Amino acid sequence: MVHQLVAPVLSNEKLQKKVFKLTLFSPHISKTAKPGNFVHIKVSSNNYPLLRRAFSIHRVGKNKTEFEILFKVVGKGTEILSRKAPGDIVDVLGPIGNSFSLPQKEKEVMLVAGGMGIAPLWFLLNQLIKRFDKDKVTFFLGAKSKEELLYAKKLNSMGSNLIVATDDGSVGRKGLITEIFKKEIKKKKYDPRKLAVYSCGPQMMLKRMTDIAKRLDLFCQISLEIHMACGVGACWGCVVQKKDGIYKRVCVDGPVFDAREVNLE
């Protein structure tokens, strides 16, 4: 259940030029969070930026006292967050939202991450490999270039299959990760009914995932990112349209949706 709490900063690690991993102390969130859940953080104590910022839960600590978020500095809110240091505290609402539904045992599992989309999928992967044969899990990791590629080494040491691609080909295969994913299922002649796919990344990438999922009638869950106001289902600001025209709230009806069910632009 969602709580409002004051979470002390345990660490704030710079992973890349603009990418940070923030570790916050919160037994409540750490104990109750599921992969796909997010937190809504007030980054400043004054009026600018005014609204909270939403971040997927990236990992929960083994001792269940802390959790991590992974973020890229894209504006004022994330810039302020990047300057948080141990000893600071942040106001957090969480955990919020639905979660990925874990696949049946016999499925072949594929995770498709673009850029910062690794954030919730890392949490998911860590749960999956506890229950699944590592051979049956394949991670598709995409980025713009070598400089922006995250977690390739870490993923390599996880024991699951790893396919890396960059838009410019500076490392791994060249091309969009969604195209590489599509080619891979074609090449290996996977039966779409035997696959369970999970994806997160930029809007355009997820749009392509919805196209693929709809065409192949693939079980594919995507985690959406959108600007939010309340984050608790009250304002109806953060909506996504389902294929029947109905709007759903990303914050509490999502952020995880069946890719076959939503219309992205």
Add this chain to the structure above:
Amino acid sequence: MRQKYDLSVNVAGVRFSNPVLVASGTFGYGEEYDALIDLSKLGGVITKSITLNPREGNPAPRTVETPSGMLNAIGLANLGVENFIKEKIPFLRKLETRIIVNVAGSTIGEYVEVVKRLSRCRGIDMLEINISCPNVEQGGLAFGSNPESAFACIKQIKDHTSYPIIAKLSPNVTDIVEVACAVKEAGADAVSLINTLIGMAIDTEKRKPILGNITGGLSGPAIKPVALAMVWKVAKAVNLPVIGIGGILNTQDALEFLLAGACMIQIGTANFVDPQTSVKIVNGLNGYLKEKRIKRITDLVGRLKIN
């Protein structure tokens, strides 16, 4: 035991334990905040706007943050009056706070029909009539934008309900005092102001408006000075209870509105920033009375000193 410092307020025969309400559209149907705050601490809860039929609302994006504020263009998304009565009233009825249902429509007939159906339902203390939504093509602001149509709308509603009526006014008019006078003439029991100011934000990379609806309603601390001036003007000119809304974030802001002439206040955008805002303000007002040795909160209303 009688409380030493009295925060209670009476508006149109309804007694509120304190003057702090949560504004329509920022608090869902109340239940969304149940896990986060003690709802019984509030003076009252105002629901999202309820219309006759369910509404899906506007295309996304529906919100965008702007300096010290935000724009929204939700488009009165709501589940419709019948579903509201079935699914949401049972929860609201159990709360130990006042319940105000906000009503919107695209024709006067629609407002009247919603009001009639709500009138058959237990657990509602008052209605707030939204004649000021800037984000729908028909209705809303169409009724609140001039004194004649505001009069016609409120008059018809008053003829069909025994609930006390609050008319929620728009700042997007030439003279808000004229509209306030008109709704008083029509029988409104109180006015609440201000609804959001029409605003816009542009993505310069895409050369496109950020909101799906192109324009939206500006709220948050950015609009507080505008709201305060309008509350002051209306309270001075019209003999009706005034409920102040607009960018209230803390006790200090609330006090400004009370001094300007508002007998109650509504917390809107601040609910998103900190769900505890309204409860903090209730406690803050109590502390203020204690510190200044003022017996009743009503002793502060309109006590602005102007030489």
